[in-house]
Amino acid sequence: MLLLWITGQKSKMKKLISLFFVLTSYILMGQVQKTDSTQSGIRLKNGIVPFVSYASIAAANVSGGLNQTSKYAGQLYTGLKFDFEKILGWKGTRAKISIINRHGSGLEKEVGSVFEPLNLVGGQNIFLYDLNVEKDFGDKFSLKAGRTTSVDDFSVSKLYYYSLNNTVNGVIRALLLDGLTTTFPFATWGTRLKYKPNAKHQFQLGVYQLGKNVFDDKQNGLDFSLRNSDDLSVFFQYDWFGKVADRNARIYLGSNQVFGSLANFNSDNISDYFIRLYGHIDVELVKGLSSFLTMAYSPHGEIVKLPFQSSIGLNWKGMVKSRPNDRILFFTTVGSFSSEWASLQQNQLSPEVVMEIGYRFQVTNYFVLQPAVQYNIRPGGSGIIANAVIPGIWIEANF
Secondary structure: OHHHHHHHOHHHHHHHHHHHHHHHHHHHHHOOOOEEEOOOEEOOOOOEEEEEEEEEEEEEOOEEEOOOOEEEEEEEEEEEEEEHHHHOOOOOEEEEEEEEEEEEOOOHHHHOOOOOOOOOOOOOOEEEEEEEEEEEEOOOEEEEEEEEOHHHOOOOOHHHOOOOOOOOOOOOHHHOOOOOOOEOOEOEEEEEEEEOOOOOEEEEEEEEEEOOOOOOHHHOOOOOOOOOOOEEEEEEEEEEEEEEOOEEEEEEEEEEEEEEEEEOOOOOOEEEEEEEEEEEEEEEEEOOEEEEEEEEEOOOOOOOOOOEEEEEEEEEEOOOOOOOOOEEEEEEEEEEOOHHHHHHHOOOOOOEEEEEEEEEEEOOOOEEEEEEEEEEEOHHHOOOOEEEEEEEEEEEEEO
C-alpha cells in the first residue's frame, strides 16, 4: 500500500525527498561520529553510515562547435548505508538507500558531439536511486538485489572518475549511448552475483530490467513496475588482479547481452538480441602514476550509433612533491560511428575524438577543485563542425 501511495503521488514524494536531505544532514551533524576518510565518510556507532556528496561542473565552449556558450550542472547525492550485522545480527548483510538531485544542463548540443562535456548531465531531476540489500555467503560469494544499475558493478574503474567529459567518467560510455544498459541515476530492478575465489580472480553475473521508460526522468525513480514488454540486460564480467612487469595491474573482460524488442535505425526492423563486448587494462607504471586502456565493440551497427570506442588515460598522483594528494590527469577517447547511423545523417562520418587534460587540487580530505580543458575533434563525426575547445572546472565535496 505504501508503494502504491508513493508511486501515485509524485509531488508529495518530492517533498519527502527534500525532507530526506534535511534529515540526512541532521544525522551527519548531530550524531556521535568518527571520520575515517573522504571515501568512507562518517560511521555511526549503531551501524548506519550517512553520506552526502555535492559536485558541480561549469564549462564553456569557447571555440568551434555549433554555438559558443557556457553551462553549469550540479549533483547532490545523499543516503544511508546500513550494516545489518551490527543492527540486527545478520552476518555479512548490508543495505543502501540513496537519493539524487541533478540540475543544470550540458553542452553536447552546442558542441555537436555525441559525448557530453559535463558528466553530471543526464536525468536532471530528483531520483530515488539505491534501494537494495547485499548478502555475503562465506568469504567468496555475495548477492545484491533491489533497485540498482549495472554501472555500480560492471565496466567501471576508480581511474575513470576524474574526467569532466562523460566519454570516460563512470563507465565505458559506448555501453550507455543507446540506452541498452541501466545507468546512474536511472535505477531499475536488478541482481548481481559475485564470486571471488581468491585475491587474483573475480567473476560477476548481473541481470537487470530494461523497461521502455527506464530513462524517463519524470518518473523520479519511482516506477517499480515489471512489464511483459520490458527488455532484459545480462552482464558477465571477469576481473584479474595481479602484476604486469612487476607492476600492479588489473584486467577485466565483460559482455552486455540484451534480450527483448530492439528498434533498428531502419524503423521497419526489430531485433530481439544484442551484444556488446568490452575490456580494460590498467598498470601502475611507477609509484603514483597509473595508465589505463579501454575498448568496447558491438557487431550490431543497426542498433547502436557507436559500435567501437576506445579510451586511454593517465592518472598521476603526487607528481608535485609539495602536494602529494593532487593529481595530473589526461584522457583521450575515440569513437567510430556505424554505417547504419551515418546513413540516417546523410553524411559520411569519421571517428570523433575527445581529449582532456586537467589538474585535481585535493584542497582538504573532503573538498577538491579540478580545472581542465577538453578538445573535441570532429564533433559528431561529420567533419563540417569545427573542433571545439572547452575549458571547465569541477568542484566536489564529500562527507
